[in-house]
Amino acid sequence: xxxxxxxxxxxxxxxxxxxxxxxxxxxxxxxxxxxxxxxxxxxxxxxxxxxxxxxxxxxxxxxxxxxxxxxxxxxxxxxxxxxxxxxxxxxxxxxxxxxxxxxxxxxxxxxxxxxxxxxxxxxxxxxxxxxxxxxxxxxxxxxxxxxxxxxxxxxxxxxxxxxxxxxxxxxxxxxxxxxxxxxxxxxxxxxxxxxxxxxxxxxxxxxxxxxxxxxxxxxxxxxxxxxxxxxxxxxxxxxxxxxxxxxxxxxxxxxxxxxxxxxxxxxxxxxxxxxxxxxxxxxxxxxxxxxxxxxxxxxxxxxxxxxxxxxxxxxxxxxxxxxxxxxxxxxxx
Amino acid sequence: xxxxxxxxxxxxxxxxxxxxxxxxxxxxxxxxxxxxxxxxxxxxxxxxxxxxxxxxxxxxxxxxxxxxxxxxxxxxxxxxxxxxxxxxxxxxxxxxxxxxxxxxxxxxxxxxxxxxxxxxxxxxxxxxxxxxxxxxxxxxxxxxxxxxxxxxxxxxxxxxxxxxxxxxxxxxxxxxxxxxxxxxxxxxxxxxxxxxxxxxxxxxxxxxxxxxxxxxxxxxxxxxxxxxxxxxxxxxxxxxxxxxxxxxxxxxxxxxxxxxxxxxxxxxxxxxxxxxxxxxxxxxxxxxxxxxxxxxxxxxxxxxxxxxxxxxxxxxxxxxxxxxxxxxxxxxxxxxxxxxxxxxxxxxxxxxxxxxxxxxxxxxxxxxxxxxxxxxxxxxxxxxxxxxxxxxxxxxxxxxxxxxxxxxxxxxxxxxxxxxxxxxxxxxxxxxxxxxxxxxxxxxxxxxxxxxxxxxxxxxxxxxxxxxxxxxxxxxxxxxxxxxxxxxxxxxxxxxxxxxxxxxxxxxxxxxxxxxxxxxxxxxxxxxxxxxxxxxxxxxxxxxxxxxxxxxxxxxxxxxxxxxxxxxxxxxxxxxxxxxxxxxxxxxxxxxxxxxxxxxxxxxxxxxxxxxxxxxxxxxxxxxxxxxxxxxxxxxxxxxxx
Numbered sequence: 001x002x003x004x005x006x007x008x009x010x011x012x013x014x015x016x017x018x019x020x021x022x023x024x025x026x027x028x029x030x031x032x033x034x035x036x037x038x039x040x041x042x043x044x045x046x047x048x049x050x051x052x053x054x055x056x057x058x059x060x061x062x063x064x065x066x067x068x069x070x071x072x073x074x075x076x077x078x079x080x081x082x083x084x085x086x087x088x089x090x091x092x093x094x095x096x097x098x099x100x101x102x103x104x105x106x107x108x109x110x111x112x113x114x115x116x117x118x119x120x121x122x123x124x125x126x127x128x129x130x131x132x133x134x135x136x137x138x139x140x141x142x143x144x145x146x147x148x149x150x151x152x153x154x155x156x157x158x159x160x161x162x163x164x165x166x167x168x169x170x171x172x173x174x175x176x177x178x179x180x181x182x183x184x185x186x187x188x189x190x191x192x193x194x195x196x197x198x199x200x201x202x203x204x205x206x207x208x209x210x211x212x213x214x215x216x217x218x219x220x221x222x223x224x225x226x227x228x229x230x231x232x233x234x235x236x237x238x239x240x241x242x243x244x245x246x247x248x249x250x251x252x253x254x255x256x257x258x259x260x261x262x263x264x265x266x267x268x269x270x271x272x273x274x275x276x277x278x279x280x281x282x283x284x285x286x287x288x289x290x291x292x293x294x295x296x297x298x299x300x301x302x303x304x305x306x307x308x309x310x311x312x313x314x315x316x317x318x319x320x321x322x323x324x325x326x327x328x329x330x331x332x333x
Numbered sequence: 334x335x336x337x338x339x340x341x342x343x344x345x346x347x348x349x350x351x352x353x354x355x356x357x358x359x360x361x362x363x364x365x366x367x368x369x370x371x372x373x374x375x376x377x378x379x380x381x382x383x384x385x386x387x388x389x390x391x392x393x394x395x396x397x398x399x400x401x402x403x404x405x406x407x408x409x410x411x412x413x414x415x416x417x418x419x420x421x422x423x424x425x426x427x428x429x430x431x432x433x434x435x436x437x438x439x440x441x442x443x444x445x446x447x448x449x450x451x452x453x454x455x456x457x458x459x460x461x462x463x464x465x466x467x468x469x470x471x472x473x474x475x476x477x478x479x480x481x482x483x484x485x486x487x488x489x490x491x492x493x494x495x496x497x498x499x500x501x502x503x504x505x506x507x508x509x510x511x512x513x514x515x516x517x518x519x520x521x522x523x524x525x526x527x528x529x530x531x532x533x534x535x536x537x538x539x540x541x542x543x544x545x546x547x548x549x550x551x552x553x554x555x556x557x558x559x560x561x562x563x564x565x566x567x568x569x570x571x572x573x574x575x576x577x578x579x580x581x582x583x584x585x586x587x588x589x590x591x592x593x594x595x596x597x598x599x600x601x602x603x604x605x606x607x608x609x610x611x612x613x614x615x616x617x618x619x620x621x622x623x624x625x626x627x628x629x630x631x632x633x634x635x636x637x638x639x640x641x642x643x644x645x646x647x648x649x650x651x652x653x654x655x656x657x658x659x660x661x662x663x664x665x666x667x668x669x670x671x672x673x674x675x676x677x678x679x680x681x682x683x684x685x686x687x688x689x690x691x692x693x694x695x696x697x698x699x700x701x702x703x704x705x706x707x708x709x710x711x712x713x714x715x716x717x718x719x720x721x722x723x724x725x726x727x728x729x730x731x732x733x734x735x736x737x738x739x740x741x742x743x744x745x746x747x748x749x750x751x752x753x754x755x756x757x758x759x760x761x762x763x764x765x766x767x768x769x770x771x772x773x774x775x776x777x778x779x780x781x782x783x784x785x786x787x788x789x790x791x792x793x794x795x796x797x798x799x800x801x802x803x804x805x806x807x808x809x810x811x812x813x814x815x816x817x818x819x820x821x822x823x824x825x826x827x828x829x830x831x832x833x834x835x836x837x838x839x840x841x842x843x844x845x846x847x848x849x850x851x852x853x854x855x856x857x858x859x860x861x862x863x864x865x866x867x868x869x870x871x872x873x874x875x876x877x878x879x880x881x882x883x884x885x886x887x888x889x890x891x892x893x894x895x896x897x898x899x900x901x902x903x904x905x906x907x908x909x910x911x912x913x914x915x916x917x918x919x920x921x922x923x924x925x926x927x928x929x930x931x932x933x934x935x936x937x938x939x940x941x942x943x944x945x946x947x948x949x950x951x952x953x954x955x956x957x958x959x960x961x962x963x964x965x966x967x968x969x970x971x972x973x974x975x
Contacts, residue, residue, distance in 0.1 A: 126851075
């Protein structure tokens with residue numbers, strides 16, 4: 001808890017992301033980008049996080065966060081990619097898998113771009129009759145979107161304009177706000193909804209989620225699997241909390257040995273005794289009381305809504321509506 | 334109405350009011366809108382191309398000061414939440430630490446402003462730098478006042494400790510002594526430095542006796558001849574008693590000890606021991622509390638309150654809080670020339686020394702241009718139970734009034750409106766009403782912002798506002814042809830009327846185009862279908878089409894019948910439903926409708942036939958189909974299976 005640094009940045013943060021570092025170097029990420037919202041002019045800022053060595057003071061982790069001298073310039077603008085009949089429509093999410101970009105918006109369109117082309121590559125019109133809130137790449141040519149009537153739609157970009165698959169929660173159609181896929185097992189997807197429920201889905205099987213967990217008391221804005229240690233999941237919400245979820249299956253096998261196995265045995269978390277461990281991901285245990293699921297609050301005190309988070313290595317960053325950026329450099333993963 | 338204490342300030346609006354035009358004004362959201370006009374239009378149309386927005390408070394638009402607002406909001410919310418659990422006697426240290434938090438936030442802001450002012454060196458940014466400097470000086474003054482209020486009111490130290498705290502206060506705000514001392518000590522020959530004696534006397538005036546002694550030793554080592562003299566001074570300074578609040582010594586004991594020391598100093602002066610060295614003699618006089626000696630070093634003191642504290646240190650260190658105001662008034666009079674007018678800061682500090690809280694708050698409200706300082710300070714003082722519940726005749730108590738004013742100023746900001754919500758929450762009488770009115774006026778550019786405002790309303794059970802916001806968003810979605818979004822907004826507001834409207838749109842679309850749009854929505858309505866009858870009908874009708882498409886004719890037929898009998902189908906649709914029934918009636922292979930069903934269908938048919946003018950061809954077909962079906966039904970049901 002004492003490794004969290006807060007910096008007030010005079011702008012409400014809508015998104016924050018670490019600049020990726022190459023996996024081979026064991027460095028911690030040092031640059032992060034934030035985007036502001038609700039200002040008259042909104043900006044993207046790049047920040048550098050440095051560590052001062054311990055002085056004679058007792059707190060060694062005095063990190064300075066300051067604006068760097070790197071400049072950003074706009075490479076391309078795709079104007080009016082999202083629009084209604086006579087007005088512009090807000091674009092709600094963008095995802096990038098170089099060099100392809102996909103964006104979704106309140107107009108229910110899915111738009112594809114290429115980073116070096118100034119014209120839009122393709123638009124899926126009428127992809128959705130309601131607002132699409134988030135999008136993520138599942139495989140190279142497959143994207144997954146979530147919308148405000150509580151549906152997950154799987155799109156195959158090589159084929160037509162209809163979703164390949166639609167998954168929904170039975171019961172109330174609660175809008176879904178965020179989605180993220182498991183880094184290793186691409187059929188596992190986590191979503192967060194307006195009522196703060198965290199759902200884990202198996203995209204290959206069935207159209208209902210595997211497990212539902214009550215996470216927050218208000219909208220969940222972002223959910224992220226840890227990129228290198230996917231037994232850890234992070235969620236942040238309008239209620240001002242950031243949760244760190246850690247799961248482990250019943251077996252003693254450490255998680256990194258549980259690689260990929262295409263045969264899904266069962267939905268229970270109890271691994272079969274004896275040698276041949278069926279390699280079930282710990283997330284698909286169906287019932288969160290079996291298997292171990294620990295939740296930790298990451299922020300020290302009540303804040304305004306946490307809008308965005310990103311985690312890389314041992315570093316966690318989040319941005320809030322209280323115009324502050326919080327950085328934690330010793331996340332236990 | 335109360336009299337106004339000061340003249341209202343005149344603000345010049347550039348570019349307006351020339352050419353003998355009149356000025357019109359209107360209250361805008363948080364600002365004043367001013368425009369040129371002619372009250373008596375003379376012939377030609379008098380129009381004005383622009384409206385000027387006059388902002389009273391430009392501080393909330395300063396990016397550095399925004400941090401002040403955000404951090405102090407965090408502290409404010411924390412303060413409101415601590416007061417419940419602990420009995421009030423033990424809360425004083427908590428309040429003091431909260432007060433220190435506020436002050437550290439002010440200092441951090443001030444330092445950043447100074448830093449930016451220091452590094453900005455463009456010629457055309459001179460005005461900007463000037464404004465920064467003025468902001469810095471305002472923040473300095475507010476921190477000074479806050480610190481004094483903390484010492485006198487929140488910490489409320491008794492005699493003995495009071496002076497120690499006042500000394501700390503003065504030292505914090507006269508930090509240039511350390512720089513000068515460093516400069517002197519690091520020079521080649523400290524004793525010959527011009528500022529040497531200034532440094533010594535400054536230290537003594539601030540009560541930093543040990544540091545003064547340290548600097549004096551430099552002199553002693555150089556001038557061997559007057560060594561005894563310096564040793565005498567050193568002993569005097571060393572023996573000066575300092576009250577130790579955590580020690581076992583009582584105040585009376587300390588007082589006695591101090592008087593002994595004072596007499597000793599007096600003896601030294603009377604003996605003319607220091608007569609050979611005028612500097613040391615001055616120091617001795619200062620140690621005796623000689624005001625004239627102190628006033629000779631006005632420029633080292635700088636301010637009358639420094640003079641006050643030094644005076645108290647050397648003449649009356651056991652001063653009681655109630656006696657302060659007398660000394661304060663006399664110090665101010667002695668220090669300031671009779672010609673100079675006391676500044677607002679001086680009168681505020683004087684009011685604080687007189688323990689007149691209300692005067693302090695009132696003067697600060699007038700002097701400062703936004704309510705930040707008075708709102709937070711009054712709130713803290715109110716938690717310390719220091720403000721009598723002084724009910725104003727135009728609202729609730731003073732604290733609530735100031736917090737409401739501050740929050741109302743915040744809420745007109747395009748981004749800081751979210752902070753204002755928490756402030757309104759903690760105003761028990763009028764906060765909720767203010768919040769309800771303000772939340773309806775927050776502009777909703779995107780869905781995400783609307784969701785945040787909605788969450789705020791829902792958490793406070795403001796159902797009217799929830800409905801109104803959802804309706805705005807639903808209407809907007811509908812006008813942009815986003816039927817799914819519109820439906821999800823009506824579900825959130827549980828607005829049956831709007832859901833009906835949306836279903837009507839869908840049904841209209843179907844009638845014009847012959848097929849449904851947005852199948853992904855209608856196919857997956859789920860329990861939301863029950864929100865409105867029309868919506869249920871829509872869902873079920875679509876289900877009928879689906880069953881028909883999957884060739885499940887019996888179920889489709891039964892569903893169609895139930896749709897007609899359940900009375901949720903709109904009248905205008907009955908003809909369409911009957912037409913849909915036609916192929917089912919004509920089915921030869923599978924017998925769908927029993928004769929009771931057919932009777933029902935016939936009743937419906939009769940209603941339709943009587944009601945509107947429908948094409949006779951269709952009617953004939955239907956009549957024929959119904960009759961044939963009835964015949965088949967009677968035969969089939971009457972046949973006894975062999």
